[in-house]
Every structure is written in structure tokens, then in C-alpha cells.
Amino acid sequence: MSSSTISDTLSNDFATPIAQRVQQRGLLARLRAATCYVALLVSFLQINGLQFLFLPLALLPPTRPLYHMGIRYTKAAFGIVLVFMCQAFAPTKFRVTYEISGSYSEEWLEVDPKSGSLMLKLPKKLVVISNHQIYADWWYLWVLSYMANTHAYILIVLKRSLKWLPVLGWVSDWYHLLWKLAAHHVTTTADRPEDDEPLNFLLFPEGTLVSRDTYPKSTKYAEKMNLPHPEHLLLPRSTGLHTTLLALSQLPSLYLMDVTMLYPGIPVTKFGQDYYTLRSIFIDGVSPPEVVYHIRLYNVQKEVPIRANGTDTNTGLTMEQRKHLAHSMSKDPTMLEIGEEDKVVFDTWLRERWREKDQMIDSWLKRGGKGPIATGDNIKEVVLPVKLRSIWELVGPFLAFAPIAVAYYSLSNRSS
Template identity: 30%
Template structure:
């Protein structure tokens, strides 16, 4: 009994400290962003470098906090037939998993809990692409104090969920991402070659950089665009809705997934086609979740940070699809392709809930396991901000 009370008290302290560290760090990051806006108004290259640094630092903060409040392990499995062996490995120098993923990719994933995006962002971080991650979010999130301002400066896309309102905004943002990735955008000092009557910027689509140029930030600015085609978490409520929709469109519903939405993903791939050649498909599974339970109800933000209930193991399965093999020019065929991808994901999750992993055949897949963490030096850097704040506060108390 005493041990349980002490454990709850200990986790409460960790949660309160985590919240404090997060708020302090968010204030510092927003302050850096304001200073960047003032200092580099006319130097777009240095402006973007500074903003990318704050984006990279943000995922370091979140990872550091989760590694203390919810110290999970991560097991990454890659299909050898689509992702070459050695793309993920344990890096002894960095003290964590390191990867060499392709630049300029769209990452699609099933959506189970609100922290899914953190693990996807962390995967990009292992390839040193954390500063170039872009996420599509609900417009209401832009109103969150501090976070909304910071995410706006990250160039995240805030959507109304109404296609008529979102189309032009999404199109211009994606076209600029594509142009910057090919060294033909504003970050390379270039302008659109024209603007049509709807206000859509038209960029040069003919020039194509080499792989080496794609990874050289001095000319090209690679992107990793995260998308959840299901649109929301899997719950009893959303499952009920997707069952009705599946019957309406005459599709067989999935056991462990919602039906994916076609429009946003197809539009994104069509727009980014000049610079993108690979899609990464990610399937996430959480230990402690079975066929009859939902990760969203088992690992809510409250349960993770307040009650100390978190997945001991996060399983991440990756496979790659070449864009040239995807039928982008035919919406009906693309819809069928995406449905088949989700059907395969559903089978992967069925295997996961049966065996406890995404694959037991080591001849067809590569697996790397490590703690969900960042480098020790980066962890110390994250801890530096609240430490300095605490010292100033104590000094202020002393003089007061």
C-alpha cells in the first residue's frame, strides 16, 4: 500500500516537472522565433535555418519528457523488399537508433493515439530530418497559447476540414515545399513564374535535383510530410461511423483500422510529384492493446502523464512504395490502391495482435530495438533551459 502511494506521488512529481519543463521550453522557443523574425526578415535562408532549429529542438524536448514520464522501448521493423537493410541501425557514437531515410517523402500511418505523431517525428529525427517535418492539423489547434504560435512558425498546415476552404491554402503550401525541395523556391531566392486567377502560385516544375543536391540544405530544403489518412483515432465512436460509411460505399470494413480518406492524400501526392519518389507507409502497434481494446482509451494523455500508464513497447513497421508505381492519374484506381494498402496494414495488425510483433521471419525483415530517447548531450541541452530558469528564480527569491 505504501509502495503504491509512493509510486503515484513519484509519478505526480515527474508529471508536474514535465509540464513545467515543457511550458518553459515552449516560451523559450517562441521567444527565439520572435527574435528570428526580427533579425532575419530579409534573409530567408537564415530565417528558415533558425526556424528549423526550433522545430528540431521541439521534438527533442517532447522526446526527453516522454523518455522520463513514459520510458518506452521502440522496435522498428522494415520490409527488406522495399527498404534496404542497414537503413536503421544502432549508432554507438550517437547512443541511439540512427537511420538513413530518403529526403522528400510523404509518410502515411494508422492513427491510434494522440501521441502517434511524436513517434513519426522521432523517426524523422533519427535521419536528421526533424527540422523539416510538416504536419497537417485541425485549424482549432492554432488557437492554443504558445503552441499555436510555435506551430504556425513551423509551417504546419492548419485545415478547416472543408475542402472548398482548404484547397488553395494546401495547394500553395505544397507547391512551395516542392519548389524549395528542388532548389527553385523562395529559400533559394526564386519566385513563382506566375500566379493564376485563383491566387495559386505556379513554380518551375521541370528542373530536378540529384539525390546529393536534395540533401544539401545550401540549395535544396528536403521535407518529410506526415499524414494520417484515417483522419482521427480508432475508437468505438469512429469505428461505428466507419462501418456505416463502408456499407454506404460497398467496402469491406477493417478489423483494426478505419477506412482511409482518399482526397487529401491524392491531392498531396499529385502536387508534390515533381520532387517526391517514395512514400513511407508506417503501421504502429502498442503493447498492452489487443483486438478488443483501443489504444486511444488505454493510453490517453491523462493516463500517460498523470496516471503513469504507457506502452512499454512501441512497434513501428515501415515499408516503402515508389510513387511511379502508384496510379495518381486515376482517382478510382488510386482509391483501390489505398484500400489495398490499408487491407495489408490490417493483416499486419492482426499478426501483431496474434504474435506480439509485426514479423517473425527474419529473412524478410530487419528489426532494431532501443529505448525511445535522444542523445545524452541533447538531453542535457534540453535540461539546461529549466535549470537556468530555476537558478534565476531562486536568485530572485533570495534578493526579494
């Protein structure tokens, strides 16, 4: 599908605050909004229905692998829907820069053999962190995972308040229920360090959006704790990330992916939600012309100080020793307790990454808020169109309800 869609007929005044935009009230705008709502509602209800159908499989250990397989299918379908909604209603592209130096020496890009599309080639096991400007951040990061073919394995820690969003709130509320089951799955993954199954665990260390309400609270806390505060970000909270990395620390190929993401059109002294909301992007059709990313990768065992006694933790263990240690950690929660010295060291390390992130954002804004976030000899750049690799990928999400319809039809015939 071409990026020349319905939204081309609407104003794409992304640099104007939402409150000052001229609202489109014509027939075409109403038709566009209705089509977007229906597409979202139908696909999300179908996917949620299929998840509900899979839920009984999670109750018994023998069928639990089938449950996780089914949920992976629905998450892949959900990711495809997110890409389609961008392609059809909110066209954009991703400008991605990445650092080729460091512990990750693999090629970052590969060509999909079926479609010929350029894709990101990332480590299989990732804990992903990002700054948080707008509610659409998680949407675009899920789309980014589609470009790395890990959208079926994503697990996102979202704000509980998202349950009140129309349609999307139902999905986030449902995924909150699935989170309790997924937490067990993550523990199981940690208990099998030899397992080659991908892992894509996403969280936002800031805990919430940068806004006119949260920024003063963050600066006040920084003053109280005598800590320097970023100019464009909130202070990151380290406990959730620290515990997650510690729980997964025996995975020999685990990487921490630090993402900095930005949107054009937001002035230095303003906040993202004044310019981009889920409604303004997808219903009103005022999407960012591009989403700008910078990615850094850290080998968790070698480059991240999850323990105060050094970053190179347990790297000399054999796989059998790792399996034994991982199993012990999954059974004994006290092994995941974070000491005060560990907390100080990791918290300092994370704040330093946020300071670097803040400097990159500041430099980007001073360059006019355009182009790549980072430049340099060790920086590579790629621009990826946000579109499906094949239109046939939509068959899964929009026919996901078919098994439920067949089951209902069969039961109806039996009862008649």
C-alpha cells in the same frame, strides 16, 4: 540518463483501462506530475518564443530562407524535447521491422559517428503515412524521425481540435499558423527537384483516431459506398495524400513511407484512447513498454499510381525537364487537379495498402499483441531505445529563449 526514472516508482499498468486504474495521489506522484508540466511548459514556451522572433523574417523574400532555417532549428529542438520527455517521464523503446525487398536497396541502419548510437537510415525525401490510434501517435512518429535525424524537417498535418489540449494545444495551434508558411515552403521544395534538402511530410489518411465514435461512421460510409471495411482501422481518405504526392511528384528521390504502429495492452475489441492518452503516458507515467512499428517504402514515381495512366510517371525526364515541369505545376494549380479516373485508381491502391495493414494488425493481435508486427525472410527487425544521443542536446531547447532575453535586456538598457 537511465531509463530508471521517477516513473519506475509508479504502476505501469498499461493493459488496464485508464478509467479502472488506481490513481497515484501521493507526494511523489504529485511531484512527478508537476515536474513534467514545468519541463513541458518551459521548453515549449521557449521554443514558441523563438519562433515568434523568427516570424518577421518570413515577410520578405530575401529573408525567407533565414526564417525557414530558424524554424528548422526550433523543430529540431522540439523533437529533442519530445525524446527527453519520453526518456525522463515515460520510458519506452521502439521495435521496428522493415522490408528489405522493393525499390529501396540502401542500408536501413547506420551508426552515429559521435555517440555510437544505432540510427535509421531513410530516404531524404519522404511523405509519411500512418494509422492513427491515439493522440500520442504524432509524438512517437516525431521521435522516430529523431532516430533518422530528420526531426528538423518534419511537417505534420494535425487535427485542428488539438488546439484545446493544455500546453500541447498552444504548440499545435502555433504550428497551424506556421503551416500556411510551410505550405509555401513545400511548394518551393517541389519547385526545386534538384535540391538535396530533406523533406519529412507526415499525415494520417484516416483523418482522425479510431474510436467508438469514428468507427461506426466509417463502417456506415463503407456500406453506403459498397466498400469492404477494415476490422481494426478506419477507411483511409485519399484526397489529401494524393494531392501532396502529385505536388511533389517531380522529386526524383521521393518515397512514400507507410508506417503501421501499434501499442501493447489494447484488446481486440477496445480502442487506444481508453488505454493511452498524453496525460496518462506523461503525467501519470503509464507509458507503453514499447511502440511497435512496421515500415514499407514505395518509390512514388515507380510504385505509386498518382495518375491512372501508369505508376512510372515522367521517369524518363532529365533534371532540367523536371525543374521546368515542377515550376509549371507550382504556378498553375490546374496541373494538380485530380481526374475522376486518377482518384479511383489511387483510392483503390490506398485501400489495398490499408487492407494489408489491417491483416498485419490482425495477425499481431492473434499472436498476443507482442513482438514484431511482421515476420518473414525479407523482414528485418531492430529495437531502438528512446533516449537522447547526448544529454548536451538539451542545451538548445532549454536555452532557446536566450536570444529573446538578450534582445529584451538590450532594449531595456537603451530605453533607460
